[in-house]
Amino acid sequence: MSFTNFNEIAKSKNQVIRIMHVPTSTKVEFAAFLTEYSDQYSVGWGDERIFGRNDSVKPYQSTTRTISIGFDVLSPSFESARENMSKISTLTKMLYPVYSEPLDGSGGSIGRSIKAPPLLRLGFVNLIQSAGGGGDLLGCIEGFSFSPNKEAGYFVETSGELFPKHYNISFTFTPQHENPLGWDTVSNSFLTDTFPYSSVSENQGETNQNNQNSSLDSAAEDRSLE
Numbered sequence: 729m730s731f732t733n734f735n736e737i738a739k740s741k742n743q744v745i746r747i748m749h750v751p752t753s754t755k756v757e758f759a760a761f762l763t764e765y766s767d768q769y770s771v772g773w774g775d776e777r778i779f780g781r782n783d784s785v786k787p788y789q790s791t792t793r794t795i796s797i798g799f800d801v802l803s804p805s806f807e808s809a810r811e812n813m814s815k816i817s818t819l820t821k822m823l824y825p826v827y828s829e830p831l832d833g834s835g836g837s838i839g840r841s842i843k844a845p846p847l848l849r850l851g852f853v854n855l856i857q858s859a860g861g862g863g864d865l866l867g868c869i870e871g872f873s874f875s876p877n878k879e880a881g882y883f884v885e886t887s888g889e890l891f892p893k894h895y896n897i898s899f900t901f902t903p904q905h906e907n908p909l910g911w912d913t914v915s916n917s918f919l920t921d922t923f924p925y926s927s928v929s930e931n932q933g934e935t936n937q938n939n940q941n942s943s944l945d946s947a948a949e950d951r952s953l954e
Contacts, residue, residue, distance in 0.1 A: 733808075734759045734761075734802055734804070734808075735757075735759050735808075737759070738759035738760060739757075739759075742853060743759065743760040743853070744757050744758070744759060744760055744852070745757065745758045745759075745760050745797070745799060745850075745851070745852045746849075746850070746851040746852070746864055747819060747822065747848055747849070747850055747851075748848060748849040748864065749821075749822040749846065749847075749848060750844075750847040750848060750849060750866070751825070751826040751843075751844035751845075751846070751847070752826065754818065754821075754822060756815050756818045756819055756822070757815075758799060758801055758815065758897070759799075759801070759802075760799060760852060761799050761800040761801070761802065762797070762798070762799050763798040763799055763800055763896060763898070764796060764797060764798030764799075764898055765795075765796070765797050765798075765855065766795070766796045767793070767794075767795050767855070767924070768793070768794045768795075768796070769791060769792070769793050770791070770792050770793075770794070771788075771790075771791050772788075772789035772790045772791070772792065773786040773787065773788060773789060774786060774787040774788075774789055791909070792902075793902075793903050793905075793924075794900055794901070794902055795850075795856060795865075795867075795900070795901040795902075795903065796898070796899075796900045796901075797850075797852070797856070797898065797899065797901065798896060798897065798898030798899075799896070799897055799898075800894060800895070800896050801815070801816070801894070801895050801896070801897065802893070802894050803883070803891070803892065803893050803894065804893075806883045806891065809882075809883045809891035809892065809893060810891055812891075812892075812895070813891050813892070816874055816895070816897070819872070819897070820874075822846060822848060823846055823869070823871065823872075824846055825842045825843070825844060825845050825846050826842070826843045826844040827840040827841065827842060827843060828840055828841045828842075828843050845868075846868070847866060847867070847868055847904070848866075848867060848868060848869060848901075849863075849864035849865065849866055849867075850864060850865050850867060850901050851863075851864030851865065854925045854926045854927075855925060856901075857924075857925075857926065858905075858906065858907070859905045859906065859907035859909060859920045859922070859923040859924065860906070860907045860920055860922060860923075861922035861926050865901075865903050865905075866903065866904045866905075866906055867901050867902050867903040867904050868901070868902055868904065869899045869900060869901050869902070870899075870900065870902075871899065872897055872898065872899035873896075873897065873898045873899065874895060874896075874897060875895060875896045875897075875898075876892035876894070876895040877892065877893070877894040877895060877896065880892070880893040880894035881893055905923075907919070907920040907923065908920060909923060
């Protein structure tokens with residue numbers, strides 16, 4: 729009996745969610761059967777109240793981004809269920825940092841110190857990519873939810889070990905952008921034009937400049953008619 733290889737179909741259409749553990753370059757991929765996707769942007773403002781002024785002063789602080797994603801992992805065969813269980817195990821290990829060698833040389837945990845935090849790179853076509861495009865997005869997650877579907881059931885090993893036929897993964901990803909994000913004061917164009925989804929606006933700066941010039945010309949003409 730033959731089974732559909734979901735992973736190969738997803739790869740052929742580039743519908744794959746890629747995750748890499750930055751310190752070790754360990755990678756894992758999942759077919760993108762999305763159940764959840766949202767990309768939230770939040771602007772932070774200060775709140776300074778001045779005596780005699782009704783409205784508070786709102787100095788700009790930062791713009792932050794949070795990506796929430798969830799997807800199903802399907803296993804039509806015992807072999808694929810083993811492989812997918814190995815993938816979730818790898819992803820779990822990616823939540824841990826890199827440690828130095830132990831001071832006593834025993835190979836244990838005594839005297840180890842953190843050498844690198846568990847930063848990740850996440851990629852999914854143009855919806856999740858580096859600000860500059862062409863690469864995966866650097867960031868971190870605070871954990872994930874692993875939820876086997878009990879209705880789909882499990883493959884059961886002779887030893888009693890269970891391998892889900894279907895499970896869902898969901899997590900929230902906080903990007904750490906490596907490119908400047910903001911507007912150039914001279915050209916009036918965005919500094920990283922491919923941010924965030926590679927939808928580059930052609931001649932963006934030229935258009936803005938032309939609009940600005942048209943406004944100035946119109947104002948000058950209005951004054952000459954007075």
